Amino acid sequence: MRIAERVRALLGGDAVLEDTGSPDGVPRIAPASPDAVALLLGTARAEGWRVRVEGAGTWMQADAPADLSLTTRRLDRVPSIQPQDLTATAEAGIGCDQLRQQLADHGVWLALDPPGLAGRTLGSVVATASAGPLRHGFGPVRDHLLGVTFVTGDGRLIQSGGRVMKNVAGYDLTRMQAGGFGAFGVIVLVHLRLRALPRVDQTLILEGPREDLSRMGDDISAAGLTLAALELLSPALARRERWALAVRLAGSAPLVAAEEAGLRAATGGLFTALRADEAHAFWMRAGEAFATRPVAFRIGGLPASSDELLDLVQHQVGDEWVSASPGVGTLRWAGDATVDRLRRLRRALAVLEVPLTVERAPWPVRRAVGHFGAYREGVGPLVAGLRSTFDPGNSLAVAIESDG
Amino acid sequence: MIDRALVDALTQIVGRTHTRTAAAERATYAMDGLTTHTRVPGVVVLPGSRDEVIAIIRLLASHGVPFVPRGAGTGLSGGALASEGAVLIVLTRLNRILTIDPANRFAVVEPGVVNVKLSAAVAPHGLLYAPDPSSQTACTIGGNVAENAGGPHCLKYGATVNNVLALEVVLGDGQVVQLGSPGGEPWGPDLVGLFTGSEGNFGVATRIAVRLLPVPQAVRTLLADFTSLRTAGEAVSAVIASGIVPAALEMMDQSCIGAVEDSVYAAGYPRDAAAVLLTELDGRDETAVQAEAESVDAILKTHGARSVRTAADAGERARLWQGRKKAFGAMGRLSRDLVVQDAVVPRSTLPGVLEAIGEIAARYGLRVSNVFHAGDGNLHPNISFDSRIPGLTERVEAASAEIMAACIAVGGTITGEHGIGLDKLRYMPHIFDGDSLAAMHAVRRVFDPAERVNPGKVIPMHACREWAGIPGVRSVERGMRNGNHSALRTSHSALES
Numbered sequence: 001m002r003i004a005e006r007v008r009a010l011l012g013g014d015a016v017l018e019d020t021g022s023p024d025g026v027p028r029i030a031p032a033s034p035d036a037v038a039l040l041l042g043t044a045r046a047e048g049w050r051v052r053v054e055g056a057g058t059w060m061q062a063d064a065p066a067d068l069s070l071t072t073r074r075l076d077r078v079p080s081i082q083p084q085d086l087t088a089t090a091e092a093g094i095g096c097d098q099l100r101q102q103l104a105d106h107g108v109w110l111a112l113d114p115p116g117l118a119g120r121t122l123g124s125v126v127a128t129a130s131a132g133p134l135r136h137g138f139g140p141v142r143d144h145l146l147g148v149t150f151v152t153g154d155g156r157l158i159q160s161g162g163r164v165m166k167n168v169a170g171y172d173l174t175r176m177q178a179g180g181f182g183a184f185g186v187i188v189l190v191h192l193r194l195r196a197l198p199r200v201d202q203t204l205i206l207e208g209p210r211e212d213l214s215r216m217g218d219d220i221s222a223a224g225l226t227l228a229a230l231e232l233l234s235p236a237l238a239r240r241e242r243w244a245l246a247v248r249l250a251g252s253a254p255l256v257a258a259e260e261a262g263l264r265a266a267t268g269g270l271f272t273a274l275r276a277d278e279a280h281a282f283w284m285r286a287g288e289a290f291a292t293r294p295v296a297f298r299i300g301g302l303p304a305s306s307d308e309l310l311d312l313v314q315h316q317v318g319d320e321w322v323s324a325s326p327g328v329g330t331l332r333w334a335g336d337a338t339v340d341r342l343r344r345l346r347r348a349l350a351v352l353e354v355p356l357t358v359e360r361a362p363w364p365v366r367r368a369v370g371h372f373g374a375y376r377e378g379v380g381p382l383v384a385g386l387r388s389t390f391d392p393g394n395s396l397a398v399a400i401e402s403d404g
Numbered sequence: 405m406i407d408r409a410l411v412d413a414l415t416q417i418v419g420r421t422h423t424r425t426a427a428a429e430r431a432t433y434a435m436d437g438l439t440t441h442t443r444v445p446g447v448v449v450l451p452g453s454r455d456e457v458i459a460i461i462r463l464l465a466s467h468g469v470p471f472v473p474r475g476a477g478t479g480l481s482g483g484a485l486a487s488e489g490a491v492l493i494v495l496t497r498l499n500r501i502l503t504i505d506p507a508n509r510f511a512v513v514e515p516g517v518v519n520v521k522l523s524a525a526v527a528p529h530g531l532l533y534a535p536d537p538s539s540q541t542a543c544t545i546g547g548n549v550a551e552n553a554g555g556p557h558c559l560k561y562g563a564t565v566n567n568v569l570a571l572e573v574v575l576g577d578g579q580v581v582q583l584g585s586p587g588g589e590p591w592g593p594d595l596v597g598l599f600t601g602s603e604g605n606f607g608v609a610t611r612i613a614v615r616l617l618p619v620p621q622a623v624r625t626l627l628a629d630f631t632s633l634r635t636a637g638e639a640v641s642a643v644i645a646s647g648i649v650p651a652a653l654e655m656m657d658q659s660c661i662g663a664v665e666d667s668v669y670a671a672g673y674p675r676d677a678a679a680v681l682l683t684e685l686d687g688r689d690e691t692a693v694q695a696e697a698e699s700v701d702a703i704l705k706t707h708g709a710r711s712v713r714t715a716a717d718a719g720e721r722a723r724l725w726q727g728r729k730k731a732f733g734a735m736g737r738l739s740r741d742l743v744v745q746d747a748v749v750p751r752s753t754l755p756g757v758l759e760a761i762g763e764i765a766a767r768y769g770l771r772v773s774n775v776f777h778a779g780d781g782n783l784h785p786n787i788s789f790d791s792r793i794p795g796l797t798e799r800v801e802a803a804s805a806e807i808m809a810a811c812i813a814v815g816g817t818i819t820g821e822h823g824i825g826l827d828k829l830r831y832m833p834h835i836f837d838g839d840s841l842a843a844m845h846a847v848r849r850v851f852d853p854a855e856r857v858n859p860g861k862v863i864p865m866h867a868c869r870e871w872a873g874i875p876g877v878r879s880v881e882r883g884m885r886n887g888n889h890s891a892l893r894t895s896h897s898a899l900e901s
Contacts, residue, residue: 300589
């Protein structure tokens with residue numbers, strides 16, 4: 001019996017979205033519940049099927065060699081939004097745009113602006129730990145998670161964390177899932193830490209030569225302002241003639257007013273405020289651009305080395321589609337890069353003790369360089385142990401390590 | 405008991421002065437801050453360097469002897485207790501601050517650095533280390549990492565896990581691994597996040613890189629008092645829902661207020677109040693912080709505060725905080741013994757849960773004082789009692805279990821910052837199913853296949869569903885026989901070639 005027929009018998013006819021719709025003819029399965037994901041993966045383990053996981057199909061290329069493709073797109077419910085507690089529980093397959101809207105209806109906000117298209121799923125954002133410019137003010141993806149429920153490669157449903165603001169009961173497996181690229185299981189449910197919608201959300205922008213803006217970014221960081229985002233964007237990404245330094249302020253009216261005054265004092269009042277619709281379009285387009293190139297990666301350095309890292313990236317792979325958070329030290333790049341180029345860049349960064357994480361790339365590139373590349377001494381066996389613990393049959397088609 | 409030859413070998417590593425073998429010496433380490441659990445270690449060693457830590461752990465690995473890492477012993481879950489068959493490794497002599505990098509706002513410290521001393525050391529740079537457990541004048545950063553410690557100001561600035569960037573860890577077999585990077589980006593999966601809060605089960609952190617934050621230039625501390633606990637709980641929800649994020653939002657009930665006011669830590673809290681709420685706003689700009697303080701003042705009054713007072717100066721602010729942070733100590737006046745409980749509930753359920761705790765206390769005839777992180781919903785019901793009275797300890801245990809059940813029933817959890825240790829083992833099956841507990845156990849075995857590091861803590865083995873195979877464990881063991889002694893630095897040769 002073909003896999004699609006087996007799955008129909010197992011999960012019902014509507015779980016198989018198409019028999020041959022994927023470019024490589026792999027059946028695409030859309031379980032409708034966490035239990036159905038567990039049933040499917042348990043069966044896959046028993047049958048020796050290799051499974052690739054996708055969300056809405058808008059971020060990671062769905063091209064890993066596999067016997068079936070598991071999409072979380074039918075896991076799109078939001079079982080709980082608790083505005084008075086600033087928490088929510090959402091299934092992993094909900095699109096970020098839909099989630100944002102539902103939260104906004106309750107006056108709350110998930111302070112994450114991941115790269116990618118608006119419909120990118122929550123599970124994808126968590127699995128890749130893709131924070132955007134708001135990381136400056138609100139921290140990495142893991143800081144927004146209270147807990148996750150995931151299904152192991154052999155079909156076990158595991159809860160980690162909880163639904164409350166603090167929780168140290170047991171080991172925090174949520175941290176392993178955030179940025180695990182699905183190597184340790186399929187995320188099905190996410191418990192989120194929210195914030196009240198900011199009363200004021202203001203974006204200011206300054207264009208100019210990269211060197212001048214970098215220096216200004218350092219000055220702004222040193223001033224200790226309370227910013228939601230401080231981002232340096234390449235002209236293509238900012239859709240401007242020159243590089244752009246963008247500042248986002250979010251919070252109460254007095255706070256935003258004070259920080260805007262502080263910003264102008266620190267920079268000589270050069271920034272221009274965007275209208276709300278302009279600001280929305282500016283950030284959205286910048287984020288979307290990362291999904292339109294075949295390769296995207298992030299690197300995590302130190303704030304003081306932000307400019308040096310930009311130089312290095314420019315030298316190795318160019319700087320057409322790049323943004324940097326000088327206050328955090330992170331940098332995100334998109335474009336077309338060969339395996340050799342990526343390896344060379346990773347080596348150069350390793351000398352500076354800076355990790356490079358491949359966020360999206362065609363399978364041959366992912367397989368060759370891995371999301372993480374090689375590990376530092378002693379870490380590889382730990383990750384291998386965790387992988388085989390949570391995916392004992394090696395059912396999940398994920399390339400987190402380099403193959404050479 | 406620990407073999408004599410092994411004791412001699414340990415003594416050779418750390419010296420006679422730093423090896424404790426006499427019964428009276430070992431008894432010093434029989435408890436942590438939670439005095440209801442007692443275990444006397446077989447031997448106690450106090451290494452003075454990371455190399456000594458590595459040598460000790462490798463020696464113990466070669467003998468197959470379990471060990472327990474310990475900081476200042478201020479933990480509140482029995483997590484740092486070792487039995488007669490285990491060696492207690494006390495890390496308080498590893499107390500050096502190795503790096504302060506003001507430009508990149510991070511520091512690298514040894515695990516025995518006392519929490520408050522780090523903030524003092526970085527203060528000249530206008531920086532601070534945010535996690536501030538009540539025991540911060542004694543507790544160590546290493547212990548904070550093991551427990552994922554919190555504190556009043558983690559409402560705004562996060563708990564320990566949100567402030568740790570990188571770790572050097574000695575695994576149970578003596579292998580040294582570097583996790584994370586000083587920039588905070590994981591080098592692979594987030595093993596720093598996984599290690600933090602693992603209660604010493606995954607190894608010993610010997611070097612810790614932490615994030616530093618600018619010292620806020622403007623601070624307002626407000627003391628509000630209420631005539632009922634329920635009203636105070638409702639006011640907490642109103643502040644949180646307003647969108648203003650206080651740096652801290654702490655509550656004390658009447659019993660706690662009385663204990664503090666009777667002590668040397670008297671802060672001027674109104675004794676007749678059913679509860680007081682201590683709210684702190686901070687930031688860079690005086691005008692903005694003042695505006696937020698006025699908003700919070702209005703919210704508190706609208707939601708039933710009898711009065712709201714703003715600390716007039718730094719001295720009054722320090723006094724208000726001293727009363728809060730020393731509240732546990734002040735409760736020593738109430739009775740001979742104290743059980744400090746720790747649970748977290750959704751913030752909106754605080755009023756009902758506080759009433760339920762009061763009802764449980766009344767039913768068991770116990771004095772329960774509440775002092776807690778209201779902004780996080782992190783409760784600390786403290787039960788005062790005299791363990792010499794026959795049957796009273798059992799009543800305290802039963803009441804504690806009911807309090808935990810009440811918290812779990814509203815969607816809460818059994819610990820927000822004290823950890824599971826020994827004390828909360830019995831509650832773990834109430835919040836995790838057998839598969840989830842077994843998954844945690846399997847993760848522990850990846851880091852510590854022999855289960856010799858702080859054995860018997862965190863995971864109630866009887867409740868784990870069978871986790872067939874636990875594959876990967878053997879391959880992990882095979883891969884752990886090399887050393888890397890660099891201090892939170894990358895071994896470049898190990899990186900991709």
